[in-house]
Amino acid sequence: MTRSRGSYLLFLIPGALLLIAVILVPFAMNIGISFTQWSGAGDPKWTGLDNYRRLFADDVFWASFRHNVGLVVAMAIVPTVAGLVIAAALFDFVAKRFGARAASVLRACVYLPQVLPIAVAGIVWSWLLAPEGAVNEVLSAVGLGSLAQNWLGDPDVALWSVMGVMVWIQVGYPVVIFMAGMQRADPSLHEAAELDGASWWGRFWHVTVPQLRPELFVVLLTCTIAALKVFGPIYVLTRGGPGGSTNVPSYYSFQNFFEKTQVGYGAAIATVLTVLILVLTTVFLRVQKRGERP
């Protein structure tokens, strides 16, 4: 270790070159393109901040962000809360009474949608939610036929349907992370609380949840970022429709790039989305660091 440190730089060269060629240069290009009007062919025309000005006045853009808020609820908040409850039930109850095997089988069931390609989950659900699909069949079979909907084809319902599918896809991730975190936690605190006569709920709220703080941060951060980036499910389930009712910024930028050939405008949308994600990440990490200090 006493040798010169400089020569370690050689090991960094392949990674650094790839990082520059595939991430840094394209990212800089994207920012550059966002100040231009460009159809993808010919030379881009410099227009300064025009794209950004247009963006702030664009109802479709703001609507896409509102839909994104719904997806943050469906992909981060609901799965985190549900994941806490499910993980605690599996860990405290199923594992103790029915064995670790039963708990891990149930955990695997909940986690399954997470390992599937999103295209598969999308195909499964767009088929289940079709007007003649299995969901409506089940509803009429149990006498709730009046609730049958065109789940993905009705502008008033489509976003809610997509949110429901996203909860189904996402919930396994917090469950797995939280159960791992519970294994790390110190059991003596639980026993002490039990001796003091704390109820299950009291122990959950005052012992388990505070101990899971690091995991809660990681899950909320990664799921919120995933929700802001969401593209695959929208593409496969609804293509942003009907009538733009499930459009999100990432899909909107894709549309501008490849369907409307307004590359500059698409780049501006992507840049705003990036800034938002980077700011959010920084804030989250700051708050987490503060939380770690005693």
Place this chain on the structure above:
Amino acid sequence: MKRHVTLWSLIVLAVVMLAPFLVVALNALKSPSEYATDGPLSFPDGVYLQGLIDFWARVGFGQKLLNSVVISGSVAVLAVVISVLNAYALGIGRVRGRTWILVAFLIANTLPQEALAYPLYFLANETGLYDTRLGVIIIFTIIQAAFGTYLLSSTYVGFPHELLEAAYLDGANKWQTLVRVVVPISRPTLGVLFVFFFIWTWNEFFLPLILLISNDTQTVPVALGVLQGQRMMDATMTSASALLGSSRRSPSS
């Protein structure tokens, strides 16, 4: 009583999580006429495999599987190699400015791919890598390695010092130390990274959708997603496609 409620709600949950797959599997085994008369919820009368066979042939599924295996496998190997090299320099070598270099890799992993998509599409066209598996392999190698660098660097910071010293005393240079000491000791972590990289690359959708347009290069998820968007499949074929798409997931399962 209360315990039964908990157990039953968990079982109901498991059923809700699995039901979509069961319904799909059920319908993949029906003939179109059977589906038309009995609907999506009935049990199939017999095993009808023609839907699966037709789907396989129609989309050239064998080729898509091969593409997915080649792309995910190459990315997993290359990204593990790059991660190890980076982490060796950053975590053990402690090169100057390592914090900022790590931040750059972390940002690379956090950036939305939309912010890279058009330039990558453009550059791939310029370099002749558009619609090639190699182009996608190069891109995902660094995207996955960015995460691997971050994770491995933090584990290498705590790498046992004595082992490195011993290697140096035995006359090993930095490369030999890396290959003979560091890599063998971190093999379990590298194995986990390999599996993650493979699955993540297998499941990638956005950039492959943009960069792989021809039948000979598309991966399984892209082929399924594009077909789905075209709404050109009947119900049993849709089920068959979903079943095939989920039948091959990861080297670990």
